[in-house]
Amino acid sequence: MLKVGNTVQLSASDLVGHLNCRNLTELDLAVAKGALTKPRVWNPLLDVARERGLRHEEDYVDHPRSSGFEVETIADMEFNQDAVAATAKAMSLGRQVIVQGAFLADNWGGRVDVLLRVETPSSLGDWSYEVVDTKLSRETKGGTVLQLSLYSDLLTKAQGLTPQWFHVIAPWSEHQPQTFRVADFAAYYRRVRASLEQAVKLDQTIDVYPDPKPFCDVCRWQERCDAKRHADDHLSLVAGISKIQMAELAEHGVTSCAALAAVPIPLTFKPSRGSATALERVREQARIQVEGKAAGDVRYERLETIPGFGLAKLCEPCPGDIFLDFEGDPFAGEGGLEYLSGYSFRGEDGSYAGNWVTV
Numbered sequence: 001m002l003k004v005g006n007t008v009q010l011s012a013s014d015l016v017g018h019l020n021c022r023n024l025t026e027l028d029l030a031v032a033k034g035a036l037t038k039p040r041v042w043n044p045l046l047d048v049a050r051e052r053g054l055r056h057e058e059d060y061v062d063h064p065r066s067s068g069f070e071v072e073t074i075a076d077m078e079f080n081q082d083a084v085a086a087t088a089k090a091m092s093l094g095r096q097v098i099v100q101g102a103f104l105a106d107n108w109g110g111r112v113d114v115l116l117r118v119e120t121p122s123s124l125g126d127w128s129y130e131v132v133d134t135k136l137s138r139e140t141k142g143g144t145v146l147q148l149s150l151y152s153d154l155l156t157k158a159q160g161l162t163p164q165w166f167h168v169i170a171p172w173s174e175h176q177p178q179t180f181r182v183a184d185f186a187a188y189y190r191r192v193r194a195s196l197e198q199a200v201k202l203d204q205t206i207d208v209y210p211d212p213k214p215f216c217d218v219c220r221w222q223e224r225c226d227a228k229r230h231a232d233d234h235l236s237l238v239a240g241i242s243k244i245q246m247a248e249l250a251e252h253g254v255t256s257c258a259a260l261a262a263v264p265i266p267l268t269f270k271p272s273r274g275s276a277t278a279l280e281r282v283r284e285q286a287r288i289q290v291e292g293k294a295a296g297d298v299r300y301e302r303l304e305t306i307p308g309f310g311l312a313k314l315c316e317p318c319p320g321d322i323f324l325d326f327e328g329d330p331f332a333g334e335g336g337l338e339y340l341s342g343y344s345f346r347g348e349d350g351s352y353a354g355n356w357v358t359v
Contacts, residue, residue: 003032008200012110012150016143018196020215023208025199027221041220049136056171057099057113057134063175064097075100079111088158091115094127103154112151116167123160130163131155132177140168140178149189152182211243212236233257238289241282244273260286 002009008029017024030036065071072095077083083102090098098115114132122128131151135144148166156162167177210225219225229236233256235246248271254260263283267276292299305312 001028001032003034007107008032009104010108010196010200012147015146015150015192015196017215017219018199019143019146019192021210021213021219022199023210023225024215024219024221025196026208027224029200039220039224041222043218046218053134053136056136056169060132060134060169060175061097061099061114069096071095071097071099073099074102074111077102079109083111087115091124091129091159094125098129103151103158105154105157108150108154110147110151110154112155115155118163120161120164128159128161128163129155131166132169133167134169136171140170140180144168145180145185146189146192148180149182149185150193153189235260238282238286240285242274245279245282248273248279257286258290261290 001011001014014025014028017028027036031038061071061073072090074083074086074090077086079102081104084104087098087101087103090101094117096117099113101112101115103110103112112131113134115129116132117127118130119126120128131148133144133148133151137144148168152163152166163182165179166182167179169175169177210221210228212225212229216222216225228234235241235249235255235257237257238260249255249260249263251272252269254263260283265280265283267279267283270276271279288299288301
């Protein structure tokens with residue numbers, strides 16, 4: 001998000017961020033207007049992912065180049081009108097592969113990993129282009145679909161024709177694309193785009209509460225939002241609490257960990273969603289967290305054993321029991337690592353008894 005004159009220029013990352021968190025949009029807008037300073041964040045995992053993403057893109061581009069395709073790269077140019085003009089020129093010349101093509105239109109801009117020529121007539125001539133994006137994820141996510149929908153929209157304005165498809169190159173796919181029809185996601189894209197444009201147009205102050213979301217793990221505003229939740233003693237800090245439970249408690253005026261810890265048990269109200277038992281469980285969790293915070297330590301309490309529940313469902317222990325706790329590593333080797341282990345065993349008389357395998 002970048003303020004240029006009296007307008008705000010938007011990008012694919014702004015669109016994906018808005019889909020994941022409305023508070024993120026308002027924070028970035030405040031930066032664009034000069035009301036906030038963009039935080040400096042160092043995340044080594046993101047750095048590794050970014051490096052691998054660049055290598056993945058280079059590997060894909062080398063594939064058509066080694067096959068004799070004409071490849072033109074705009075990557076060495078800054079994202080500005082010169083890069084946009086260079087992209088337009090490469091498209092008008094009918095280059096077969098254009099790397100890091102740049103587009104600007106209607107306050108939206110973006111750089112496309114790859115533009116691939118197809119033999120469908122457009123305003124350019126007897127050819128046109130489709131968008132290709134290289135992603136590390138094996139599964140194409142909603143954010144990627146939004147990003148490529150935007151790029152396809154910008155490409156439409158540049159060539160006077162809506163491309164029929166966009167493509168995603170996943171790693172270790174031998175350069176075979178996952179192909180998606182642009183029209184299938186057009187309504188979804190228009191809705192999220194309109195929502196972001198409206199949020200920017202309203203020019204609101206920062207008033208969307210930073211509820212925790214999965215996107216927080218990769219968000220540059222993570223520390224700020226986490227500090228806000230701690231300052232407010234927000235219910236999301238209670239381990240294991242759900243959004244439904246937080247909404248239920250808010251209806252009864254319980255909006256902080258301390259307030260939840262003070263709720264009487266048994267409950268004096270009947271939950272409209274979920275069970276009273278589940279709410280009482282998170283109430284007890286809040287109580288022990290609040291007590292630990294006041295004492296300056298981490299506290300725990302042993303739960304009563306319930307026959308036939310949890311670990312009590314396991315069979316009786318016996319000699320030879322093995323307990324394993326393995327973790328995967330998505331950055332190990334070329335394709336990440338998921339542990340596969342197992343063993344075979346024999347009975348006391350030496351005969352084969354069975355085997356066990358886990359992934």
